[in-house]
Structure formats: C-alpha cells, structure tokens
Amino acid sequence: MPKTQEPEVKESTDFIRAKIMADNASGRFNGKVHTRFPPEPNGYLHLGHAKSICLNFGVAKEFNGLCNLRFDDTNPTKEDTEYVESIREDVRWLGGDWGDREFYASNYFDKLYEYAEQLIKMGKAYVDDLTADEIREYRGTLTQPGRESPYRNRSVEENLDLFRRMRAGEFADGTHVLRAKIDMASPNLVMRDPTLYRIRHATHHRTGDKWCIYPMYDFTHPLSDSIEGITHSLCTLEFVNNRELYNWVLETLNVYHPEQTEFARLNLTYTVLSKRKLIQLVKEGYVKGWDDPRMPTLSALRRRGVPPEAIHDFCRRIGMAKSEAVVEYGLLEFCIREYLNAHAPRWMAVLNPVRLVIDNYPEDQEDVFEMPLYPDDDSFGSRKVPFTRELYIDRDDFRLDPPKKYYRLAPGQEVRLRYAYFVTCTDVVKDAEGNVQEIHCTYDPASRGGNSPDGRKVKGTIHWVSAKYALPAEVRLYEQLFSVADPNNVPEGKTFLDYINPDSLRTVSARLEPAMAQIRTGETVQFERVGYFCKDRDSTDELPVFNRTVTLRDTWAKIEKKGAK
C-alpha cells in the first residue's frame, strides 16, 4: 500500500540549529533569528543553492524569524537581470518567503561608500596605486609574509582626495584600489590589506552608470548583513578564512555585528555544481540551456518534473555539517520517487512499442475499461481506456527465449494485461532479419477486468495501449550527464567535458492511452511499471512531449543482470 500521508520525521538538531538555540537561550540576539539567502545574480540556482535556501528559510521559519532575499550584486561585469528573475522564481518555487524583503547589495552603495570614507578617516584604509600584479607580489606567499605597499602611509587627506576622485571617474580601471590597512604579515592571507573597492567603468544592472567604483564582497557582505539586522549569517566553508575579515570590518566600524557560521557545501556524484562549469556547459552548447533537464539547476529539475517537496526532503536527509561530503545521486532519486509515488496519478504508456494481436478477439469488438488514476484512492478519479484487437505492448515485456523467472510474455506463457484480460502468447511474426514484428495471442474472455473466475493466477502483469486509439508522443529519457561518479576529479590532461555521458538523452516515439491528452504541461505522472514523467512545454497539440523525471526501481533488471554474470 502506498502511503498517501507525508512521513512523520523527527528533525535532528544540526550544529547550526544547536547554535541558534544556544543563542536564544543566552539571549544573545534577544531571541531574534533573522537570516538571509544572498545569491550573486550571475548564474542559475542549482541544488547546492537549494541546500542553502532550505537552511536559511527553514531556520527562519522554525525559530519564528525572517529570511531576506538579497542579491549580492557588487560585480557589474558578471551580473544580469536575467539571473535575478530566474533566482526569484526558483526561490519562490522552493517555498522561500521573503515578504517585501527583497534586497540588493547595490541598494547599499551610498552607505557603503560612507563607511569606506569613515575607514579612511580612521586611518584604517588607503588608496593604493600598485597594479594588480604588483599587489600580488607584495602580498607574499602562503609561507612568507607580504610587504607593505609604498602607498600605504599616505595621509588621510590624500587618501580621501584620491578616493573621491576614484568615485568621480578620474581614473582608469585598475589604476587604483582602496585597501584596508590591516597586517601584511598576517598568516591569514585574507587579512593582508584586502582590497575594498576597485574601479570598474561598467554599467550595473540596477544602478546603471551611477558608480564607477564597486565594493568587494568582503567589505559588502558583513555590512549588508549588519544593515539588514541579520543575526545568523550562514555561508559555505570556503569563507571560513574570510570570517576574520568579516569581523574586522564590523568591529572597526563599530556597527551591529551578526555572526557568520559556515557549513559544508553540497557535492553530488555524477554531477558538477560549480557555476563556472555549469555556465560552460550552457555557453558551449553541451546542453540546451540552463533548464535543460540534465542540468542540476532548479529550473532544470522543475522542468524535469521534480517536485519541490522532494528537494526539501533531500536537503533534510543530507544533513548539515562541516565535513565536505559527496552525496550519492541515488538519494535524490529516492526522495523524488518517495514523493511522486504518493502523489502522481498512474497512466499507461508504451515507450518501445511492438504490436500485439489477439487472434480470438473479434475484429469489430471494443471494450472500454474504467481505471483508477491511483489504485485504492478514489480521490484521484479515473479514466476510460479503450481496448481493441490490436494493441501495443513494450518490447521489454516479451521474450522469444525467456530467461529463468521471467514473468512476462513469451511463447506459450500467459500474462495479465493490466485491468483488462489474461492473454497467452501463441505465435510470433518476424521480419527478414528475425526481429519480432508482431506477437499473436489469445485472450480469455472470462478474465475480463483482470481476474479469472477459476482463480487461476498469472505471475506477470503488463501495460498496454490500443493500437487503434493510441496517441503518439515524444518521450525524452534522461540519464546522468556524466558517466563518472566524480567528474570534478579527472586524470591529468582530461576535463569534466571528456566525461559527458553520450546517452544522457535518448528520445523515443511512444504510444499513450488517448485520455493522456488531458495531462497538463508541467504535470508529473507515473507511466505504470516504467517511471515518472513530466509533460514538457515543447508539447504541441499533435505531439505531446514528456521528460522522464526518474525511473521506477527496477528489481527485475537487477535480477537479470545478476543472472548474466
């Protein structure tokens, strides 16, 4: 019996929630919890972001707090409104509710500029004329301390004048930067006089040409958090080193100080989740766009038919910790099946059709069977399925020479046509090459509805559609985009692109029951015994198109594979 109830799951307290509870207990933020999800609008959101969304919005909800959506848009050369729109849509799809708190780091540019001047006045920041290469040289190495820039000890007045002229557009890109004056000998390279502002004569997607200097992440992020009154600033592990600077900025400026806590980012087998790689797959045409169903982006998952609930369940199950982990892709598939099994209506579709002729079924006869859209749950309703003398069944459901334990159709073997009749294979028509072209059988009229009054059992039940009434459809069968478990870690001289799975997309012409014309675009259904499929927006009135979301578990394939060994 499939469960129609959502499974009752006990929430385990991860280290972040434990920390928040401790903060609440000590009254640290007066019991307030306010998080933020801060994507940079320079690409589409993917499963890694989903983890962060579930965390930030989830924590806010659990602790009666709020979560802001904040676009971290400090680099005009990489960002675009196309991305902010997709991000909004994806966060909303996952149920993230940011109310009217849709913020942009670029909203704070004026305030950030004032803070920068304040730092200069405090003698904590200076304008450097070194080139980018020189700055790198002066920074030192992992094992050697850096050297101070010759411009490090300019007067406050000179720094202020220079910084104002940077803002006024007097200087070309790359000629000057504003740097924090911290410690060129710090063992933490982030603290060796980090760059705060750089000159970019570029049009920003929101502020247009108002600015030609733009603040860096390390300066913008803590102050944005502070301005918004964030309590817990949650980010991924690669920012651990930056936390010292995060704290320095807020302490030096003596402003409200949220706490940054880092967690491990998500890695998935058979998947790449780096923005650089995803953008390359799109721009170089390895996939058909950001929402190509083979992509790990949220828009692709949505198009593929993955329900947002499955992604929430996945994010809950992968847990939250500080050790870098690689999660098995199979867990995501499990979550998808788990949800869809309880929610997707059932239909019959034949993906690899072969003709089945029932010799003793009169040519002019037809049956119509009313079948439930979900077994044992009438609330899903039902549909009518026509039955005729000639049907299509799946080639996989017939074997000329059946292996042991093969329960499906084979010469002399009897099976049930789901919800219809028992049939026994009597003959096979082959073409010149010996391929099965047509299967002949006889049916037992007494088994109408799918049960024999004599109590006779059959081992196998197969799905079918009427050849006369079937609807042709295009079905896109997806597999992993990569053929190796870890495409991020490949041998010398190879790249992840060398491991793209050539079979990641296979398109077949299928036959559907006629009533499937009513399935709506974006709806995910089960093709019985095969998998879950989502009607794609490429569908036309003449030709519906379905994307395979995920297969059903296939125990028989496993048994057969084992037998073959």
Add this chain to the structure above:
RNA sequence: UGGGCUAUCGUUCAAUUGGCAGGACACCGGAUUCUGGCUCCGAUAAUCAAAGUUCGAGUCUUUGUAGCCCAGCCA
C-alpha cells in the same frame, strides 16, 4: 615549508557532552502484490593511526596521518 577547517558503516547524518555506537540511503535475503512499483520483515556493515588518562574513550591529552580551503582589483 604559513594559517584555517575536517576525519564514525559503501554513502550521509547522529550519539543525552566520559557510560551498550543509532537512523536514513545503497547493498543482500525474505513476505506481500492486478505496477518485478509501493508496503512489511530480516541480515551485513563504521569510530583515520599510535600512545596516554580513566573502572570505562567516538568523546579528554599527546604525537602522527589523510583530505579540503586561502596568494582575484571574483563571490
């Protein structure tokens, strides 16, 4: 050869803070079934290493080992 982070079943997350190492996924075996689906039952399976403290260590100490992050005017 600097600093930081991490280390528990195949995978991932736990372990009341020193008291029988547990769950989920995967795998294996079985029951059930008009989906070889679902459901149900069962089995296998781990504390990075060494030494120490202790009646008792995944947890504390010491010394190692391995992996990851940092030398953008990216985030």
